[in-house]
Amino acid sequence: MRNTHRALNRTLLLIIGLVVLAVGAALIALVAVPGAADLWKNGADGVRAWADGVGEPAFGIGTVAVMVIVAVVLIALPASAVRGSSRVPLESTGAESAAGRIVVTDGFASEALKNSIAERDEILAARVSSNEVRKETVLHVSITPRQNTSPREIAAYVDTLVSNLATLTGQTFRTYISVHSSLRARLAHDQRRLS
């Protein structure tokens, strides 16, 4: 689970795409629209006159400065948009009852889940992590089952485990279960050798 800022990615793509599209359209218009060639030439002359007016070194330095600013923005925006998964440890929780108090240390939940999941034969790989999504902790259980395993069974099994864990620790987790097919699952596909 990653916290990449998707809207920013798409906005950036949209703006750049529209600019490129406009350049292409302008080139086509240069031929298709009468008078566009004159407009193009006048524009170029205008820019040249303006550059001469500013003076060569100043114009060059100014252009480079603008380019540097645009490049910095182009790099800084995505850098802030692409964020790896932010892992937060499951908090220590205490369940209090007449019998006493249970304190669960960090990582216990994920270890307990992983061990229970590993007991199942049809599950090839499991990964448990906790992430922060919109400032809320979400438990992510990623499962790669053996091929031909019903995702319903997997979901039911993990659901039960998480519910049991919730009973044990006295804390309910928002849980996201992802079931993956992998190259490993495909390789582990047991071929019939006897018929």
Added chain:
Amino acid sequence: MTDSVLRTVVRRETHSPRTVAMLVVVVVLVLGLAYAAVEIILALAGRGPLLVAPGTAFDAVAALPTALTPAAIVTIGVVIALIGLVVVLLAVKPGRLSKHEMTWNDRAVVVDNGVVASALAQHLSNESGIARDNIVVGVAHRAVDVTVRPPLGIAVDQQQLRSIVETEVASYRLTPSVRTHLKVEHPAEAEREDSR
């Protein structure tokens, strides 16, 4: 599942973040800007250009309408416009990944289409007695295609196969929902008819 945080998670996991496309576009642009800046600095320092001096480049662009044939200009324009269109489409299209959401109490469950396909094929094989190798299942965003190739001489009840598949698919409670297409192929019988 009504939890808004989990809704966000499911939305994220079933749609492409477009990070790669964004990075490619940004890297190309920054490289282009860096090259232009180097040429300008070289020109300012009075050194020879790497490829083309900025002044010469500007003159070439200014003389574009007369320097090139109209056909060449249109071709270049169309190519650039197409590149722009692809980038715009990448920004606008949903970019769905080949995954489905499975409704499961208050948990968020996302399943690869491949997992659904293989589970469905196995289930159909178990229920119908047709060998697993003779069943091919493809799961797309809104459709499940099941192709069954029963061995020669085995009668199959299409209606029964369909109901097995549809019951199983319905039990997954996939979002978005899928429609089932069942096809029974009899390649062996077709061959026999040909040879007659």
